[in-house]
Amino acid sequence: MARLIRMDQTGHTTLAEWTAGDAAATEDAVAAFRAQLDAGYYAVVSTGEGHADQVGELPMDAELVILRRPIAGG
Amino acid sequence: MSTARVLPETAAVYWRPRLDAARLRRRGRGWTLSTLAHTIPFLATAALLMALEPLSFPVAAIAVVHAWGIPALYANRGANVVRPRPRADCGPERTALGLLGDLLGHEARELHARTGLAPERGRLGVWLVGEAGALLVRPGGRRVDCWCVKVDGDLPSADRTAHLLLALREDEEGFATVANLAFSGAVWRLRRRLPPAMRPALQTARACA
Numbered sequence: 001m002a003r004l005i006r007m008d009q010t011g012h013t014t015l016a017e018w019t020a021g022d023a024a025a026t027e028d029a030v031a032a033f034r035a036q037l038d039a040g041y042y043a044v045v046s047t048g049e050g051h052a053d054q055v056g057e058l059p060m061d062a063e064l065v066i067l068r069r070p071i072a073g074g
Numbered sequence: 075m076s077t078a079r080v081l082p083e084t085a086a087v088y089w090r091p092r093l094d095a096a097r098l099r100r101r102g103r104g105w106t107l108s109t110l111a112h113t114i115p116f117l118a119t120a121a122l123l124m125a126l127e128p129l130s131f132p133v134a135a136i137a138v139v140h141a142w143g144i145p146a147l148y149a150n151r152g153a154n155v156v157r158p159r160p161r162a163d164c165g166p167e168r169t170a171l172g173l174l175g176d177l178l179g180h181e182a183r184e185l186h187a188r189t190g191l192a193p194e195r196g197r198l199g200v201w202l203v204g205e206a207g208a209l210l211v212r213p214g215g216r217r218v219d220c221w222c223v224k225v226d227g228d229l230p231s232a233d234r235t236a237h238l239l240l241a242l243r244e245d246e247e248g249f250a251t252v253a254n255l256a257f258s259g260a261v262w263r264l265r266r267r268l269p270p271a272m273r274p275a276l277q278t279a280r281a282c283a
Contacts, residue, residue, distance in 0.1 A: 051243055
């Protein structure tokens with residue numbers, strides 16, 4: 001089962017879970033994904049050790065999509 | 075590390091040229107020159123005072139202390155970027171640590187557990203990612219750059235580290251462009267200023283760089 005999680009003050013929150021054949025769950029996941037992007041989060045998919053890709057659309061084949069906040073120079 | 079996409083945060087610092095290995099070397103040389111410019115005048119003053127009048131020893135000693143102290147203050151500023159911040163409650167911290175652990179390999183996870191710094195090999199060198207900054211040990215292991223970079227909001231410390239780690243993995247050069255350089259200099263200079271628990275991470279990064 002694929003998951004969309006957001007890093008937040010609780011550690012992380014699972015916003016959606018979906019499987020390839022479940023249209024309703026997928027639709028909910030896409031809606032949650034877009035809402036978080038609109039709220040200013042960036043979505044990242046870890047693609048192996050040392051690699052990560054930012055995504056603008058929910059990748060249906062990803063196992064885990066992580067939402068992070070923007071970083072800035074301190 | 076992926077360079078397919080540019081870190082979006084670089085748009086907020088559009089006036090900064092994108093950092094690459096050559097620019098990083100130039101900035102390092104600039105830091106070395108600046109350190110010399112702070113140090114040499116004080117040492118020269120001390121030498122001149124002693125040559126002119128040995129009884130001026132106390133004033134010469136003060137000049138030498140300045141020559142030693144100014145670079146030490148810069149190194150301390152560099153070490154501050156990875157100093158641990160106050161921890162969140164145990165529950166969120168544990169949850170965040172689980173996610174961070176999933177992002178790290180076995181050895182990196184073990185090093186993070188011991189030192190609080192997550193190692194990450196990049197093209198620019200070996201990074202040690204903390205919760206409010208990162209150290210970059212350059213190839214050869216002699217020079218280290220200390221980068222101050224943060225994520226806003228009330229987050230567990232492991233989540234802060236995970237934020238920085240993911241951004242670094244997305245776009246290493248973009249990450250270094252967004253971050254503020256707090257110190258660049260010899261590894262030994264920084265090592266003395268780091269909390270003792272973090273020193274093994276620097277040693278490991280130096281060996282890998």
